[in-house]
Every structure is written in structure tokens, then in C-alpha cells.
Amino acid sequence: MYDMRLTERVLDTETDKPKITAKGVQVYYGDTHAIKDVNVDIADKTVTAFIGPSGCGKSTFLRCLNRMNDTISIARVEGDIRIDGEDIYDKRVDPVQLRAKVGMVFQKPNPFPKSIYDNVAYGPRIHGLSRNKSDLDEIVENALRRAALWDEAKDRLSQPGTGLSGGQQQRLCIARAVATAPEILLMDEPCSALDPIATAQVEELIDELRQSYSVVIVTHSMQQAARVSQKTAFFHLGHLVEYGETGKIFTSPEDPRTESYISGRIG
């Protein structure tokens, strides 16, 4: 089902300036220390996968990158996270503006109970990305095409997004995120609610999105991480245990914990 194209990667990201840099990130939920001193550089136009057992903090860390943790009142984030060199936790940064730049796709497909068109058009509308109706039509069409949903959805744009199948809904959510023209796309286990065929479609899509965005994906499936990502970070109990080229992590991990996880002994 997966052609070899996905495994023949061009890995020349080391020389580029990183898109996101995180230094000494700590996250607390009340008294729980969820993320312990994470340092990571995420490159532009790359797919970076966060893997690790349940509760290891990979989703929590992902949500730090667009300050979604702000919506949880007991969460506290410390450390330094920069996008293009700008501290996103700076007092002057408005999280709303940040989230327009850093799009997010959630674990469970969560389309708005509105039409397919309105779902995709919502972001551009609130950010004023279109001057007129035909502009907006174009943005919606492009976003749906990028999410490989155009052919299935073009005749039913006015129908509710919640009427689509699970896989289509998730692609709709991706289209919705893409329509806002973000620079970074965060995906929190985007395929966990999908069947294998829908998963394959979304994975293909992720590989294409890499052309334009820096994609960070949290996944439970090591196979998925191996298939779609160029860089992989392994989280365990709130620590970033190992971070490097996906090929290297899966073939010759340095840390014994990574090796145990990958070979299925922990997790």
C-alpha cells in the first residue's frame, strides 16, 4: 500500500535554521510534573514524529507549541520555546495570533456542525484572508484539494461536515487547518480514530504537506512514525529520551529505553 517514495527521504535538514527551538521546557499540571526539561529543534519543511508510551507527555509538549495548554487553567509552562527565533511565551505574543500561524489537527475528528464549505472557510473568514466570495471559494477549493478531499466533497459543499465518514472528517479538519495558511502544522494522533485505508490517505497527505509546512505529528504507531517522518523524538515519562533521524532511531537507537520501546518491551 505504501510505495517506496516515502522511505527514500532527502535528509538535509541539519544545515537549515530550525523552525522551532525549545529549551529547558517544563510543564506542570497542578502538582504533576508532566514535561521535564525538554530541548528540541524542529526543522522547517520536515515531518517530525513524537513517539512514546501513553502518558509520556508527547501530546502535552505538542500543545505547548501553539499554547493550547493555556486553555487548561492548571497547566503551567516554563522554559523557552521559539518559532523563527521569537519567544512564543513572550508577554507581547497573543496566543490567538500564534495559533493562526501554528495550525492544529486533533486526535478525534472535530468538524464544526456546519457545512463542509463553512468548516474550511471559517479560518480564512476570521483572519480576513479573502477579499471576496470568489477569493474564499478558491481558498476552500485549494485547501480541500491539498487535503485530497475535493473530489469527494465538491458536490456536497453545502452539506454538514459531520455527515462525512471518519477518515473524510479528519481530512476535512486538515483542510480546515491548511486553509488558514499556517507555517507549522501540529497533528495530535490524527489517525488514531481512523481505519487503515483512511490512515493511508492521511499519511500520504502528510508527506505532501511537508513541501510547504513544518509538520509535527504525535503518534502511537511506530510504523506510522517510520513511514511519514524524517525526524523522530522518543518521549518517556516526561523526558525527551532520544531525538534524531527517523531511520537511525528505528535501526540503531542509542538509548536502551528507546530500544526497549521500539522492540515492544515497554509501552
Added chain:
Amino acid sequence: MTDATANTAPAGAGQGSLLIKDSRTAKRNGAEGRFKMYGLIAVCIGIAMLILLLTSILTSGLSAFWQTTIQIEVTLPEEKLDKSGVRDPEVMAKVTTFGYAPLLRDGLEATIAANGIETELSAKDAAELISDESVAQLRNRVLRNPDLIGQTVSVEVMASGRIDGFYKGRVTYASAERDTNISPAQLQLAEALEDKGLLNTSFNWLFLTAPDASDTRPEAAGLGVAILGSLYMMLIVLVLALPIGVAASVYLEEFAPQNRWTDLVEVNISNLAAVPSIVFGILGLAIFINFAGLPQSAPIVGGLVLTLMTLPTIIIATRAALKSVPPSIRDAALGLGASRMQSVFHHVLPLAMPGILTGTILGLAQALGETAPLLLIGMVAFVREYPEAPWEGGLFDPATALPVQVFNWTQRSDPAFVERASGAIIVLLVFLLLMNLTAIFLRRRFERRW
């Protein structure tokens, strides 16, 4: 089901043939059967009580919607009603109901004679068949239409409360013997008029439109002022409680920081919902009437008091509706770079709308049926004048309210008011039913899946 769970039980419990029920299974099934029966009995008792209540109200109240009337020919002489002959309503208004009463009496006498009915009653006694209210009605009719003067017109006048009661089974020949207000001879006359087709029963629109009437004229007492008063108060409650309640809930649910102050506010709102309504009446009396100096008996004060009373209900319902919107919708909106307010107003609030509307309407229905606080702010007064339209200051005019009118009528001595009170309860119940139907309709209409 039970067999399957028995199989997964620890070793020993599931031993033996599945075809034979073991004692535990039989016991469990027995308990389940008994529980279902208790539930069924409870439901049946509830339904029986409801049927009993409705039948008792309907049997004693439905007749209020019918009124016995007498058809008589009345001559309207110019020399008595408009000596000047200019037909100026202001001049004509100088002739009071005392000027009109003899006309009706003569008209009835003439009608009786013209139809060949024999009666030993004097004209004065015969006129007691006619409601005192009819005189005022005739006068109003002539004042509205002065061209009638000089003609002989056929008018349909209300029969008096006793005659009306005779056709509704409340008055009999036996009771008339003991009654100073009616005699058997008068009942005979009524029957004779009925035989000639002059005494009829028709739908009583005046019951819904007329104002209240005094103790001696139950047949003329209507709900007009009470319905208007209730309507005005509902208007005030809707206009005040809905925006304030929704704004408070949205703030508490979506924006307020989680701290001790918010908790305190929450606890107090829940407590307010449980405060007896009469306490709100005392509050209204102290603040709105004694302190703010608003008029007594006015719908504005009633509306404000009922707003205070309804607010907690609306806030609690709205918060429940907001809570039921899945957090993933908020995440989706925030993840796209929507602000908090955009996520609330574009997504959360529309999805919570059916719940909010249902809660609001139920709150309004509760307010519509509320009596106690209105008694304290003087809405139990006897009001004959309709309040003006709201834009003409009608909210400050004295009015009464439906449940208060019921309370008022049940205290009067004439048994005809029992019928009126029950009729008023039916009107109140119809309004409540309509409101609840609206709530159901709105919920169906706005309900969406996610």
C-alpha cells in the same frame, strides 16, 4: 444476559447446566421484576393523579367559557338618551347607566309580551334575569354608534349569574327557594324564554377579554386585565432575564478563572434557585416599591421580581447547555486561531441554543404561574381598567396576573366564581402548555448532531 455474566463469575458460580436457573439467578430476576413493578405503579399513580386533577378542573371550569344570553328588543328613545339631538358623544355621555336601565327593563317586558309569555313577575323582578353589566354594555354600544338612537334594536344581553348558573346546573328550583337573589318564578320565565328561542348559550369571549367585575356580577368577570398583566410581566422577564442570564452563564462557564470567588458565586446561584418565591416578593416590596418608589400593582415591579426569581433557573439551564457542548468544538475553533469570544459566539453558543431556549421557556412558565411574590407587591388589587400599551407607559399602570386572579376569585363568596377561577386555571394551563410546546419545537428545530 444474566446467564452470560454468570459464566464469567469466579469458578463455582457458573457450574452446572445452563438450562436450569440457579438460585442466585432466580433471586436476581425476581428483584428486577419487583423493581420494574414498583416503577410501573409509581407511573400509574402519577398519571391517575394528573387525570383526576385535569377532570376536576375541566368539569368545574369549562362552563366558564359559555355564557347564557337573552335576546331582547330595546327601543332607544331620543328624548331620554340625547335631548340635544346633536349626537355628540360627550353630551350623550352625561346619561349614565341609570338612564339606560329602564330601557332594558321595558325592552324585556315588551319582548315577553310580544312572545305571549305569561308571568306573574313584575317588570322589575323580570329584569333581574338580566345582568347589571348589560346596562353598561348597552350604553357603550350606543355611545360608539349614536345612529342607533331613535331605533328599536335587537340586543343580546348577558343573563344574570344565577340564571347562567341554572343552565350550568349550579342553580336548581330547590336552591332558588332558599335564594334571595333568585326565585323559582324567575327560573320559569327563563325556561319560557328558552322555549321561544330567546335565551341561548354562546361562547363567552368576554371571559377572555373583559376586566374583572365586582362580587355581585360574576357573569361579567373576565381575564382581560390579568392576561395583559401576565403578558407584560413575561415580556419584562424575557427582555431582562434572558440576556442577563445568558451573559452571566457564558462568563462563568467560558471566561471566569477557576478560583474561590467563582465557586462562591456558583454556590450562591444554586442557592438562589432554591429560595422560596415569597422572599423575592419581600425583596421586591422593599427595593422596588419602598426604596425605588415604583408604583404598586404595576407589571414593571412584578416583572422585575419575577426576573430575579427566574434568573437562577436560566443561568443553571444555560450553564448545563454550555457544558454539554463537546470541548473538542472549542479546541477546534481555538486551534484555528479563533479568539475565546469567537469560539463562544460562533460555535459554542449556537450549539447550546436549544438548551438555553428550553431553560428560558421553562423559567418563564414557572414565572407565569408564580403567585406569592405578586401578592406582596400589590398585584392582588381589583383592577377594572386595562393597562395602556407598553410603549405608552402601560408597564407602570395597575394590572393583575393570571394566577393572582385565580387566587382572588377563589376568595369570593358567590359560587359562580368557583367556575370562573377554574376557567382561569384552564387558561393558565393552556398558556403553560403552549410555552412548553414552543420549548419542544425550538429544541427539535435547533438540535444538531456532532
